[in-house]
Amino acid sequence: MSAVLLDGKMLAARREEETLQRVNALKARGIEPGLAFILVGEDPASKVYVRSKNKACERCGIRSVTCHLPEDVTQEELERELKKLADDPSVHGMLLQLPIPRHLDEAAALACIPPEKDVDGFHPVNAGNLVNGIPGIRSCTPLGIMDLIALSGVKTEGKHAVVIGRSAIVGKPAALLLLEANCTVTICHSRTVDLAKYTREADILVSAVGKAGLITGDMVKPGAVVIDAGIARVDGKVVGDVDRQSVEPIAGFLSPVPGGCGPMTIAELMVNTLNIAEAKANV
Ligand code: GUN
Numbered sequence: 024m025s026a027v028l029l030d031g032k033m034l035a036a037r038r039e040e041e042t043l044q045r046v047n048a049l050k051a052r053g054i055e056p057g058l059a060f061i062l063v064g065e066d067p068a069s070k071v072y073v074r075s076k077n078k079a080c081e082r083c084g085i086r087s088v089t090c091h092l093p094e095d096v097t098q099e100e101l102e103r104e105l106k107k108l109a110d111d112p113s114v115h116g117m118l119l120q121l122p123i124p125r126h127l128d129e130a131a132a133l134a135c136i137p138p139e140k141d142v143d144g145f146h147p148v149n150a151g152n153l154v155n156g157i158p159g160i161r162s163c164t165p166l167g168i169m170d171l172i173a174l175s176g177v178k179t180e181g182k183h184a185v186v187i188g189r190s191a192i193v194g195k196p197a198a199l200l201l202l203e204a205n206c207t208v209t210i211c212h213s214r215t216v217d218l219a220k221y222t223r224e225a226d227i228l229v230s231a232v233g234k235a236g237l238i239t240g241d242m243v244k245p246g247a248v249v250i251d252a253g254i255a256r257v258d259g260k261v262v263g264d265v266d267r268q269s270v271e272p273i274a275g276f277l278s279p280v281p282g283g284c285g286p287m288t289i290a291e292l293m294v295n296t297l298n299i300a301e302a303k304a305n306v
Contacts, residue, residue, distance in 0.1 A: 026249070026274040029171045035286035038170070039083050042293045046084040049300060056300035057086040058116045058142065058292075059108045063101065063123045064094035073120050076289055083293045088114070098127055105135035115303060116142035116296040121192075142295045144196065153199050160295055165197040167287025168229055168250050169204065175248050175276040177227070179204040185221050187211045187238075187264070188231035193252055197229055218242070230264040240269030249274040252284045 046056055058080055062073050073089060080087035090104050101123075108114050117140045123129055138148035144162035152159030172179060184206035188194035194210065202208045211221050222228055222242040230238050231252040243249060253264030263280030271277060278284060 024272070026271045026277040027175070029174050029248075029250070029276055029278040029283060031167070031171060031278055031283040031285065031287045034170060034174055035167075035290035038287075038290035039079065039293055042083045042085075042290075042297050045297055045301070049297070049304060050084065052304060054300060054304050055086050055113075056084075056116075056297055057088065057114045058118065058296045059111075059114045060087065060089045061092070061101075061105060061108070061117065061119045062089060063092045063096055063120070063127065066122070069120045069122070076118070076292060079289045079293055080296075083297070085293060085296055086113075094124055096124075096127075098131065101127060101132055102135050105132060109135060109137050109140060114140065115300040116140055116292075118142050118292070140299065142292055142299065143192075144295070145192070150191070150196070153196055156203060160299070161200065162192060162196045163291040163295060164193045164231075164252060164284055164288045165200050166291040166294075167284050168193075168197050168252060169200050170287055170291070171250055171278045171283065172204075172227060172248055177248050177276070179206050179227070181205065181207070182226040183207050183209070183224055184227040184229065185209045185211060185225035186229045186231065187215075187218070187222070188229075188252075190231065193231040197231065197252070201227065201229075232264050234264055235262045236266045237264040238270060239266045240273045243270055243273045245273055246275035247273075248276045250278045250284065251280050252278075254280065254285070 060073050077087050108117050117136045133145055138146040141149050144160045149160045184201040186194055186198045189212045198208050198210050209221050219242040223244055227248045229250045233253045233255050235255045235257050251263035251265040255262055261281050
């Protein structure tokens with residue numbers, strides 16, 4: 024038996040179609056959702072990501088603006104631009120593409136994005152709401168991971184979920200969403216001793232490291248749901264953490280890279296933007 028592939032491209036297209044319908048309903052009420060991207064410097068991967076997100080906005084009928092600042096922008100200039108967008112009522116969501124150049128203070132820059140416009144769910148208020156189980160804006164990749172698990176049809180309640188990676192963007196919020204979905208959650212990271220001991224116990228395995236070939240078939244419980252949220256480049260090709268050749272015959276479900284978490288992250292960004300615009304329209 025070979026794992027059923029969890030088709031993130033197909034699911035993302037479905038989410039975007041639903042988003043477009045809701046955007047059109049909002050537009051009929053005279054409100055156009057708007058999303059602003061702030062890109063600093065010329066990092067090729069960041070430019071590709073922002074372009075992909077812009078294209079998704081086009082598909083969903085969301086107005087997008089990109090503020091592209093030079094590599095040597097000062098902290099003061101960056102914060103001035105962020106505050107301008109924060110005060111612009113036509114901008115419902117804001118996203119500072121990370122990483123930003125090292126001379127800049129990332130935390131201080133992110134703090135200029137008001138929590139109610141923080142489509143990434145990175146603001147301490149939104150991160151704190153997640154910890155406390157208070158409704159709010161959740162991070163896009165973890166939302167996409169949960170959507171892919173739901174696509175598998177496997178019920179989360181009582182399952183042992185193992186998350187590898189403890190980043191604030193993916194690992195930690197994904198672990199909290201799995202906890203909210205009544206999983207028993209283990210978080211592994213770079214200092215975990217005997218990683219395979221934990222992964223073999225996982226009914227749901229989420230790997231968010233960015234190390235090609237990290238997860239091999241002998242580390243996977245037969246029938247498990249394996250979500251590959253890693254991204255790395257090998258010989259110019261985008262690959263995930265999972266060694267597909269050895270994992271596919273063991274896992275029950277597998278989200279591929281590319282075509283798994285990547286498109287889902289972008290689709291959830293569209294949904295988050297629309298949710299913010301709808302909430303503002305209904306107050
Ligand atoms: N860089 C890599 N992933 C992301 C993301 O999800 N959001 C932002 N803002 N930057 C990123």
